[in-house]
Amino acid sequence: MSVRFDALSSDVSRETLLTLEEFSALLLKWNAKINLVARSQVSDIWTRHVLDSLQLLPHIPDHCDTLTDIGSGGGFPGIVIAIAVKLQRPNMRIQLVESDQRKAAFLRTAARTFDLNVEVFAERIADTTAIKAQCVTARALAPLTDLLGFATQLLESSGVAIFPKGQSAQAEVATARESWQFSCDATVSQTDPAAQILVIKDISRA
Template identity: 55%
Template sequence: MADNLALSDVSRETMTQLQLYQDLLVKWTSKINLIAPSTIESSWERHVIDSAQVFKYVPLGALHLVDIGSGGGLPGLVIAILAKERMPGLAITLIESDQRKAAFLRTVARELDLAVSIKAERIEAVTDVRADVLTARALAPLLNLLSYGKQLLNDDGLALFQKGKSFQQEISQARTSWSFDLQEFPSETDDEARILQIKDIRRVIN
């Protein structure tokens, strides 16, 4: 399982923690909707590896990463597990308004001894957080994500948004309301997907 580029150089302890997280993710999915049941059998690649690949785009000097719409902790908890070994000074905040999902996030954080802060609030209501890095996976159209980015990012911060095959359409739509610097990175788990690195988000004045 460590052959994937995203996990090519992690320690045995980190790999064990990722596997424990996967076990908890699957176990809780039988009670609440964390991942689609059809993806349980392929959850290591579809969810864990897919989230882990984001970590390599987190700048070394980042101090605070915020994951919005964390759900089952993808990618936020996976990043927290990797950061525990590689970037122990990185503060991580997970924002998830669903109370049951927030309870899952707290359970994993406690059982794996992860230093994460969990806010069980709607994203729009969070006004006391500023991030160097903002992450989101399968949450909302890019147009909406940019609004959250403007709200939560430091002026020199960057967003890392995972997008599927419609990413080009979402970029075109978003540019009607926002200007932003964009870099696209290929996904390790889906040839049609991309990781979008976005900086300098500004609203377009028509």
């Protein structure tokens, strides 16, 4: 694959983009053996997964020194974020929670290959030993109501949850408000105009 300088990646260094290309190649190599991304999405991995993960960066608070990504799977967005912040925010700790042992092995390989400040927890989210973070991310993992429960477990009280959601985003927000109180800023996704990025704070049971 050659590096693609899309609008979303215009603020990312060439070195970072090259590393992201190398990560994508590593993922495709592993994907032949374990299902990290759907086979139907392999040809569009850059837009569908890499750029979709990169667009979360501006929503990460400046004071964040620990970020936890849950259900990390093939490393989206956790590994992509770790690669993107490596040069500018080298002290940011990235925790990846992934219960599938094979996927966790891939995540550890990626972290080691690209010398990332990443720790992988091959555990169920409910049982994880990850420390509380200032930011939590999750992509294509669970309904928002469930994600808010995970967030209260994993976030510091002043933390921020960043959840990209598809076209059902606002319906999920409405359903979640039946059992949770929270503030929510929604931004239209740059990779899919029907999708949204939800930035959620002040989460508590209704």
